[in-house]
Amino acid sequence: MSSPDPQVRAARNHTTPAGGRRPVVAVTGAATGVGALLTERLAASEEIKQVVAVDERRGECDAAEWHILDVRDPAIAEKLRGADVVVHLALDLDLGSDAAARTAYNVRGTQTVLTAAAAAGVHRVVLCTSAMVYGALPDNELPLSEDAELRATAEATGVGDLLEIERLARRAPRAHPGLNVTVVRPAILVGGTDTALTRYFESPRLLVVAGSRPVWQFCHVEDLCSALEYAVLEKVDGELAVGCDGWLEQEEVEELSGIRRMELPSAVALGAAARLHRIGLTPSPAGDLAYTMYPWVVSGSRLHDAGWRARWTNEEVLAELLEEVTGRHTVAGRRLGRKDATAAGAAGATVALLGAAAVVRRARKARRR
Numbered sequence: 001m002s003s004p005d006p007q008v009r010a011a012r013n014h015t016t017p018a019g020g021r022r023p024v025v026a027v028t029g030a031a032t033g034v035g036a037l038l039t040e041r042l043a044a045s046e047e048i049k050q051v052v053a054v055d056e057r058r059g060e061c062d063a064a065e066w067h068i069l070d071v072r073d074p075a076i077a078e079k080l081r082g083a084d085v086v087v088h089l090a091l092d093l094d095l096g097s098d099a100a101a102r103t104a105y106n107v108r109g110t111q112t113v114l115t116a117a118a119a120a121g122v123h124r125v126v127l128c129t130s131a132m133v134y135g136a137l138p139d140n141e142l143p144l145s146e147d148a149e150l151r152a153t154a155e156a157t158g159v160g161d162l163l164e165i166e167r168l169a170r171r172a173p174r175a176h177p178g179l180n181v182t183v184v185r186p187a188i189l190v191g192g193t194d195t196a197l198t199r200y201f202e203s204p205r206l207l208v209v210a211g212s213r214p215v216w217q218f219c220h221v222e223d224l225c226s227a228l229e230y231a232v233l234e235k236v237d238g239e240l241a242v243g244c245d246g247w248l249e250q251e252e253v254e255e256l257s258g259i260r261r262m263e264l265p266s267a268v269a270l271g272a273a274a275r276l277h278r279i280g281l282t283p284s285p286a287g288d289l290a291y292t293m294y295p296w297v298v299s300g301s302r303l304h305d306a307g308w309r310a311r312w313t314n315e316e317v318l319a320e321l322l323e324e325v326t327g328r329h330t331v332a333g334r335r336l337g338r339k340d341a342t343a344a345g346a347a348g349a350t351v352a353l354l355g356a357a358a359v360v361r362r363a364r365k366a367r368r369r
Helices: 006-012 033-043 076-080 099-119 159-175 196-202 221-232 250-257 266-278 286-292 301-305 314-324 338-347 349-354 357-368
Strands: 024-028 050-055 065-068 085-088 124-128 180-186 188-190 206-209 218-220 239-242 261-264
Touching: 024 033, 024 076, 033 050, 033 221, 050 076, 076 099, 085 099, 085 221, 099 124, 099 159, 124 159, 124 221, 159 180, 180 221, 188 196, 188 221, 188 314, 196 206, 196 286, 196 314, 206 250, 206 266, 206 286, 218 221, 218 314, 221 239, 239 301, 250 314, 261 266, 266 286
Parallel strands: 024 050, 024 085, 050 065, 085 124, 124 180, 180 239, 188 218, 206 261
Antiparallel strands: none
16 A cells, blocks of 8 residues: 555644544554554544554555564553554464463563553553453343453453453553553454354354354454444444344354254263364364354444444355355364365264364374374
């Protein structure tokens, strides 16, 4: 993306249409993923004066002012000086990351950014976690309000980190008077993402645990960026949940996707998931299964009250997700090669479940060599 015309830059120094000052916004994790999309979006906005991009490598947005460093480096405080708002998106939620290293990066990074922002005179920090922090529980209301208790545990991938980030967000205004912290919690994120929940749709069968009540709510990355921009421009604050309006029942997902279900008893599904993860065959712990069993749909009422609306429907996001995962084959969160996938499809329900006896035997033989 080329730099804006000098007249455009000059215009950004004047007031917004609403009469307020155009903010300088810093974005961490700006080179990839949601951070890259948000950086481009803010850099193109006439309501933003300047975008400061922070990452460990330079991204593609030429209109931003880039600073290359690790967000855990206290030197970030100097890079944030002059910013009005910081959007912290430098998180590691990769399924393949070492859990301890991932937590060290996510928690220490958030701590450093909050402290640095306060030291630099930033007045607002926007954090992004996930609606997963509400927990997936059989007695959850449909939908959950933003004020609902955070009842998740640390048993699912990355959720422990997100809960700690939420704790830091609540504590920050007391530790740093004058610092406003907004937390955005998206539903299942889709659009160039790779998570345990998007991999669910790469399986030859959709696993349904007997007696559970799965419901599905998605959030397209474009809608997440739009919600983050609302927070940046102070059109809304506090704890914000974001997702498509409403939700899809499991039967609707199966009909729309054309993927048949495979129903298993809870003890079998959870036990197999725990064993396969314990021996290192699958990246997803058993705790991830809860999010495919019970509801955790959010209302997004605060954003709606502020005038924000999702542009994508659940049906549209599911269609995009299915297109993205075409050609990928996953069993129990583990990506399979073509030969494995063919065997999984032919072996039927047992293989499609949680990792197939053939795959397990192969892993054990490899370990004996």
